[in-house]
Amino acid sequence: MKHLLTLILVFVFAAPAWARNIDLSTVPTRDTVQLTIYNAEDITLVRETRIVTFKKGVNPLQFSWANTLIDPTSVELRFLTRPDELTVLDTTYPHDKPQMLYWNVASEFSGEARVEITYFTSGITWSADYTGITDADEKAMRLEGFVTVTNNSGEDYEDAQVRLVVGTINLVEKIEQLARRGLIPAPAAGAMLGGRLDRSMRQRAMKGMVMEAEGMALDMSAPMQAKQIIKEGLSEYFIFTIEGKETVPNQWSKRMRSFDAADVPVKVQYRYRINEYGNQLVRMFLLTNDDEAGLGQSPLPDGVVRLFRANDTGALSYLTQQPIKYIPVGDKIELNLGHDPNVVFELVDLRVFRDNIWGSINAKLRRRFDEPGVRIEDRGRVQGWDQHTVFAQRIRNYTAKPIDLEIRRSFGGDATYISQTPATRHDYQTVQYIARVEPGQTRDVTYELILRQGSNQKQNRVEIQSAKPAAVPWLD
Amino acid sequence: MKRLSLLSLLAVLAVSGVPTVSDARVKLITLPVRERVEIQLDHASATLVEEERVVPLVAGTNQVDFSWANTNIDPGTIVFRVVGYEGDIAGKAPAVNVLSVSYPPGENALVWDVSSTHSGPVRVRISYLLGGLDKSYNYRAVTEHDESTLALSRYIRVKNFANEQYDDTQIHAGLGDKFSKPIGINETKEMLVERIARVPITKTYTCDPAQFGYTDQAQKKLRVPMHYVLTNNSANGLGGEAMPYGKVRIFQKDSTGTTAFIGEDWGAFTPIDDRMRLYLGVAQDVVVKRTIERRDRTKVGGNLSHYDVVVKYEIENFKDKPVVLNVAELIDQVRNEAGFGSGHSAEWVIGDQTTFTGKPDAEESSQHRIVFHADLPARKGDKAKKIVHKLHLVFRNQF
Numbered sequence: 034m035k036h037l038l039t040l041i042l043v044f045v046f047a048a049p050a051w052a053r054n055i056d057l058s059t060v061p062t063r064d065t066v067q068l069t070i071y072n073a074e075d076i077t078l079v080r081e082t083r084i085v086t087f088k089k090g091v092n093p094l095q096f097s098w099a100n101t102l103i104d105p106t107s108v109e110l111r112f113l114t115r116p117d118e119l120t121v122l123d124t125t126y127p128h129d130k131p132q133m134l135y136w137n138v139a140s141e142f143s144g145e146a147r148v149e150i151t152y153f154t155s156g157i158t159w160s161a162d163y164t165g166i167t168d169a170d171e172k173a174m175r176l177e178g179f180v181t182v183t184n185n186s187g188e189d190y191e192d193a194q195v196r197l198v199v200g201t202i203n204l205v206e207k208i209e210q211l212a213r214r215g216l217i218p219a220p221a222a223g224a225m226l227g228g229r230l231d232r233s234m235r236q237r238a239m240k241g242m243v244m245e246a247e248g249m250a251l252d253m254s255a256p257m258q259a260k261q262i263i264k265e266g267l268s269e270y271f272i273f274t275i276e277g278k279e280t281v282p283n284q285w286s287k288r289m290r291s292f293d294a295a296d297v298p299v300k301v302q303y304r305y306r307i308n309e310y311g312n313q314l315v316r317m318f319l320l321t322n323d324d325e326a327g328l329g330q331s332p333l334p335d336g337v338v339r340l341f342r343a344n345d346t347g348a349l350s351y352l353t354q355q356p357i358k359y360i361p362v363g364d365k366i367e368l369n370l371g372h373d374p375n376v377v378f379e380l381v382d383l384r385v386f387r388d389n390i391w392g393s394i395n396a397k398l399r400r401r402f403d404e405p406g407v408r409i410e411d412r413g414r415v416q417g418w419d420q421h422t423v424f425a426q427r428i429r430n431y432t433a434k435p436i437d438l439e440i441r442r443s444f445g446g447d448a449t450y451i452s453q454t455p456a457t458r459h460d461y462q463t464v465q466y467i468a469r470v471e472p473g474q475t476r477d478v479t480y481e482l483i484l485r486q487g488s489n490q491k492q493n494r495v496e497i498q499s500a501k502p503a504a505v506p507w508l509d
Numbered sequence: 510m511k512r513l514s515l516l517s518l519l520a521v522l523a524v525s526g527v528p529t530v531s532d533a534r535v536k537l538i539t540l541p542v543r544e545r546v547e548i549q550l551d552h553a554s555a556t557l558v559e560e561e562r563v564v565p566l567v568a569g570t571n572q573v574d575f576s577w578a579n580t581n582i583d584p585g586t587i588v589f590r591v592v593g594y595e596g597d598i599a600g601k602a603p604a605v606n607v608l609s610v611s612y613p614p615g616e617n618a619l620v621w622d623v624s625s626t627h628s629g630p631v632r633v634r635i636s637y638l639l640g641g642l643d644k645s646y647n648y649r650a651v652t653e654h655d656e657s658t659l660a661l662s663r664y665i666r667v668k669n670f671a672n673e674q675y676d677d678t679q680i681h682a683g684l685g686d687k688f689s690k691p692i693g694i695n696e697t698k699e700m701l702v703e704r705i706a707r708v709p710i711t712k713t714y715t716c717d718p719a720q721f722g723y724t725d726q727a728q729k730k731l732r733v734p735m736h737y738v739l740t741n742n743s744a745n746g747l748g749g750e751a752m753p754y755g756k757v758r759i760f761q762k763d764s765t766g767t768t769a770f771i772g773e774d775w776g777a778f779t780p781i782d783d784r785m786r787l788y789l790g791v792a793q794d795v796v797v798k799r800t801i802e803r804r805d806r807t808k809v810g811g812n813l814s815h816y817d818v819v820v821k822y823e824i825e826n827f828k829d830k831p832v833v834l835n836v837a838e839l840i841d842q843v844r845n846e847a848g849f850g851s852g853h854s855a856e857w858v859i860g861d862q863t864t865f866t867g868k869p870d871a872e873e874s875s876q877h878r879i880v881f882h883a884d885l886p887a888r889k890g891d892k893a894k895k896i897v898h899k900l901h902l903v904f905r906n907q908f
Contacts, residue, residue, distance in 0.1 A: 164588060181612075260608065284614030290607070339586055341557075341636070347592065348681070349636050350549050351557040354586070375751060375780045382876035385854040387906045392811045402810055413811025415908045420854065422876070431751070431780030473782060507859050507869050507879070 038063075038103075038188055040083055040150065041095040061085045064147070067194040069272075070159045070182065072334060073201040076208045077157040077186070079103075082113065082149050087140035091122065097133040101187040102155035104211040110136055113147040155209035156186035157281075159197045161291070161336030163357075165368070167299060167318070169345050174297045174320065178333065180262070180273060181288040184281040192278040199334040199359065200270030262291045264331035271332050294327035303376060303438040310369060314378035314438070320366040333360040338368060376436060377429040383479075383505045384423040391417040391488060399488075417488030423502050426478040430470040441465045444482060448495040451502050452480035461494045518562055518635070519574040541565070544632075546675055550644045550667070551683025557586075559636045563595055566605065566625040576618035579672045581640030584612070589621055593632040605631055641671035644682055646702075646755030648776060652737075654762045658707040659737070663752070666699045667692060684750045705746040711738040713786075714832055716797045716822075719839035719878075724791070731797040733834070737787045741779045752779040757787055794827040795834060795885070802899065803862075804847045809906070816904040818847045819862055825893040826885035836865070837873070837880045838900060849907055860901030 042059045061083045069078040085094070096108065105126065112119040118141040125135045140146075159182045167174045180197055184190065260276040273291060281287050300319040304310060318340070323329040340352040353370050360366055392413040393399040399416065400407050430436050443463040450456065456466040470476045481502035485491065518541050541562040549557040564573060575587070591605045608622040625631065645666045652659040665682050669675065669692045676691040685702045692698050715721070716731040724732045737759065742748040757776040760768035772789030779785040803819035820843060826832055840857060844850050854876070859869075865881035873880040883898055 162585065166588075183612075286612035288610040288612070290609075337585065341588070348547050348549060348559055349557060349588070349634075350683075351552045351555050351586075351638060374778050377780070377783070385876055386856045387853075390813065390906060392813065402813055407810075409810030409813070411811065415811065415813055418906075422854070429780075429783070431783060507874065508871055 038081075038098050038101065039096070040085070041097075042085060042087075042092065059086075065194070066190055066192070067196065068157060068190060069196045069198060070157050071198045071200075071202060072159055072161075074204050074208075075155050075158060076202075076204065077154050078151065079154055079190075080149060080151045082147055084145055085148050086145050087119065087138065087143065089140055089143045092138045092140055094136040094138055095133065096136070096150065097130075098152075098188075099132050101132070102209055102212040103132070104153040104155070104208045105132070105134065106211060107151070107153040107208075108134060109151045110138075111149045111151070113149050115142065115146050118142050119146060153208050153211075154186050154188070155207070155212050156184070157190075158183050158185075161334040162288075163333070163336055163338040164341070165297075165318075165338060166341045166343050166349065167352075168343060171301055171318070171342065172299055174299050174318070176292075176294045176297045176320070176328070178291040178293075178336075179288050180275075180291050180334075181286055182279070182281050183286040184283055187283055189280075189282045191280045191282075193281070195275045195279045195281075197273040197275070198267075198270050199273065199332060202270075260289060262289070271334075273331070292328070292330065297326045297328065301437075303373070303378075303436055305378065305438070305440040305442075307441075307443070313372050314376060316370040316373045316376075318366075318368040318370060320368070321363070322360050322366055323363050329362050332362055333357065333366070335359050340368060340370070373432070375431040377427075377431070379427045381425045381427055381477075382422060383425055383508060384421075384503065386421050386503070387418045388421070389417075389419040389489060390415055393488075415487070417490070418486050419489055420484045420486055421481055421503055422484070423479065423481045423505055426468075426480070427475065428468065428470050428478070429475045430472055433472050435469055435471050438468045438470070439465065440468065440478075444484070444495045445493070447485040447490040447492040449483040449498055450480060450495055451483070451498045451500050452478070453499065453501055454478050454480070455499070456480075456497050458495065458497055464495060464497060518564070519572075519576075545679070546677075547679040547681065547687075548642065548675065549681050549683075550642075551681060556639050556642045556671075557636060558639045558642075559634050561592070561632060561634050563630045563632050565628075565630045566623060567628045568625055570608065571623045571625065573621040573623050574618065575621070575635065576616065578617060580617075581671065582617070583638040583640070584617070584619060586636070586638040587619065588634075588636040589623075590634045590636070591631055592634050595630040595632060639671050639673075642667070642669050644668070646753045647699075648755055648757040650708075650737075650757060650759045651768055652710065652759065652761045652771075654764070656710065656712055656737075656761070658709050659739070659759070660704065660706050661708050661739075661747075662704045663702045663755075664699050665702050666697060668697045669693065670695060684753055708739055708745050708747060712736070712832075713738055713835055714792050714795050715835040715837060716799070717835075717837035717839075718799060719842045720837070729798050729800050731799050733792045733795045733797055735789050735792040737789060738784050739787075740782070740784050742782050748781050751781060752776065752785060754778045757785075759787065759789060795832060796825045796827065796893075797834070797836075798823040801843075801846055806849075812908045814849075814907050816844075816847065816849055816907055817860060818843055818902050818904065819860070820900045820902075822883075822898045822900070824883065824885060824896045824898065826896075827888050827893045830887045832885050834883045834885055835870075835873075835880055836883055836898065836900070837878060839878050840902070841877065843902060844904060849904070851907060853908070856905045856907075858903050858905070860903045862899055862901035864897070864899045 040061050042061060064082045064084055066079065066081040110121055120139045122137040122139050127133060159180055161178060161180050163176060163178050165174045165176045182195060263274045263276065265272055275289060279287065297320050302317045302319055303314050304317050305314045320326060322333055335358055337354055337356050339354040341349040342352055344350055355369055357366065390402045391399055392402055392409045393416045394410065394413050400409060402409060426440065428438060441459055441463050445462060450464045454466050456464050459465040468476060468478055479502050541564045543560045543562055545561040547559045589607055604626045606624045608624055611620045647664050647666065649662045650659045667680060672694055674693050677689055678692065679687045679689050681687040688700060690698055690700065713736045714733050715736065716733050718731055721732045721734055724730050739745065741752050755776055756773060758773045759771050761771045763769050774787040774789065776785050776787060800821050801818065802821040803817060805817040807815040809815060820838065822836060824834060840855050841850065844855050865883060870880040870882065883896065885896060886894055
């Protein structure tokens with residue numbers, strides 16, 4: 034058992050206590066401990082309580098945290114019982130003893146009191162991750178969420194209540210820097226306690242669970258569920274509180290299930306969005322974090338999603354893994370499975386032609402080249418024109434299922450998009466349309482793009498016209 | 510199945526009501542062996558291993574300890590699934606839950622904390638991604654003497670550099686049936702996946718100066734590569750699944766009953782109903798001489814002009830059978846050769862001096878590239894008939 038944090042009640046007859054050569058002290062042990070761990074920053078709020086016996090008068094209390102990553106500026110002492118009769122007179126950080134402080138506490142009584150010590154520590158982190166297993170036809174998914182707590186703080190925390198905070202907080206200084214810097218110049222920081230721990234630590238890590246099992250000894254047939262994780266909103270943050278108590282020894286990680294949704298509906302969509310997914314058509318799994326999907330109890334924190342498919346034989350196939358960003362309740366979960374070699378997606382240029390060509394001499398006299406009776410002399414230069422390009426967005430579906438595609442293409446400049454396939458404007462320069470392609474079929478979505486060039490360019494946006502694109506003489 | 514030493518699974522029996530494991534001085538540990546292993550190689554870049562073990566659980570909580578050494582397992586991908594129950598509890602369907610997973614420091618190991626409502630053996634599957642085990646494909650094709658069909662054999666090659674021996678392991682490569690072969694450490698194993706006896710092939714000849722260039726630049730003689738094209742469909746005895754990427758080595762039966770190697774190429778991933786095109790080598794008996802015969806400018810006004818360009822092809826087929834020649838041109842290359850290339854896309858139409866029959870190949874052609882087909886008769890005796898074709902392109906509104 035390794036506890037590096039100690040609270041010592043020092044018995045003295047005259048101040049200062051730390052100047053004496055012979056000391057007598059008692060060590061009140063930890064009564065409870067609560068960890069509130071943030072995922073956006075390396076910071077954990079530790080709240081521990083201890084029972085301390087005071088004598089009437091001034092009581093020196095020593096608190097030390099050797100080889101841990103505690104921010105000394107954050108250590109606070111509060112009295113949970115008889116607060117009106119206990120007062121912190123001062124706090125002293127001795128110059129020759131880093132990672133230690135003394136409180137002088139004035140007590141109006143002789144007897145016990147429960148005190149609470151809070152502080153920030155670095156080195157305890159948590160992260161979320163998810164495992165999704167779709168059924169064989171990829172219509173539904175079992176989605177499990179997990180949280181993993183990792184303790185590299187230098188301190189063992191046993192039987193701790195663990196709370197995990199989802200959200201982005203603002204810190205002006207890193208806790209680890211404050212911990213290493215201390216309040217007084219310190220000798221070179223000693224190496225954190227660490228290294229390969231004895232294997233018996235495993236049993237200690239399991240202790241909390243085993244103790245709970247003992248509590249259930251009377252009814253073995255009752256199914257023991259994984260611990261519940263209670264979720265609640267708090268300001269801009271969300272707190273996950275792990276049921277019961279956990280023991281996380283230093284340098285260990287512990288992973289617990291945060292939710293298990295058995296039958297989450299999955300929609301498969303193919304997308305082309307060059308800014309988001311690069312210049313390729315990607316296959317997406319689309320889910321929603323809501324009640325209907327068996328989710329929606331809380332936001333989903335940032336984390337890695339690992340996707341598998343359960344084949345007809347019961348074996349798993351690995352699909353992909355990818356990080357996801359925080360997903361609020363009700364929002365979409367979009368999982369990119371990448372390129373599908375069974376769907377060929379190519380943009381074919383079919384024709385280019387120009388019209389509405391204007392020329393000028395010395396930028397003054399401006400005439401259209403094809404205006405009847407007009408002849409542009411040799412010094413004339415083309416100043417503006419409309420360039421028409423006819424494209425075929427060719428999609429070959431070699432899969433055994435119909436596929437739905439959503440395609441976005443952006444066009445810089447003064448552009449008109451002409452197609453008989455219904456399209457909408459996603460933003461001022463991006464056109465979006467959808468298409469369905471049956472299995473074994475090839476579909477061409479044909480469109481014409483008019484780009485006004487040179488002096489013909491008046492705008493910087495794309496307009497959509499529902500009409501037949503220009504003919505392609507060599508093809509039609 | 511041999512005892513596998515690198516991956517181990519320990520079940521620590523922790524019965525409620527007895528001293529906790531943290532206090533125990535005497536421990537009993539069972540070692541569930543791997544009953545079955547299945548390797549999924551169906552992902553392009555990752556290998557998933559699924560192993561099945563029968564784990565004896567006691568009612569209450571159990572520690573199941575999984576550790577590995579000298580293998581490249583991604584611990585984040587490890588999935589623990591209960592797939593069945595054995596013995597007395599087979600019909601009881603006990604509730605088994607993974608309560609938590611702990612990762613000890615400095616070790617390739619994890620500990621599942623598993624609860625069970627009943628004591629008895631439980632069949633579990635443990636899946637994980639493993640590095641160092643991968644696959645590739647290759648093909649061997651033997652064409653008939655008349656090059657109308659070929660016998661196609663597809664092989665899978667599995668390389669095991671995962672530092673783990675797999676005996677009686679079921680391997681599924683994503684394509685084809687599962688197979689069971691032992692693969693030792695650092696061993697590579699090649700296996701025949703399928704053999705199709707008579708796959709029809711089309712032999713094509715293509716001249717495309719932009720892609721294949723010239724065999725004799727001074728004489729303007731084009732390089733004419735020969736391709737085999739086969740379609741991955743059921744009519745050809747294929748089409749059951751996509752054909753994976755791999756090297757194709759092609760042999761041809763000769764008159765003595767043996768075979769000669771006639772070339773190899775990388776076969777692209779070919780979905781069902783798509784075509785695989787294999788470049789074998791250069792055809793020496795189809796000679797194509799290409800020249801720019803005409804280049805005329807018609808001034809519209811100012812710096813705006815139209816251009817007429819005629820490319821002439823003088824073609825001779827010295828083979829004793831007729832062939833079809835694909836004639837391809839990159840539009841911008843023609844424009845540059847004619848000396849009026851510009852930064853603007855070419856606006857072009859096919860002019861009336863073009864002699865190729867029919868329209869350009871709709872599937873192969875585009876704004877940037879145009880492809881025609883020309884029928885070439887077989888030589889008569891030792892004389893080849895010279896066929897002349899012209900491609901007339903009218904470039905409009907060039908500046």
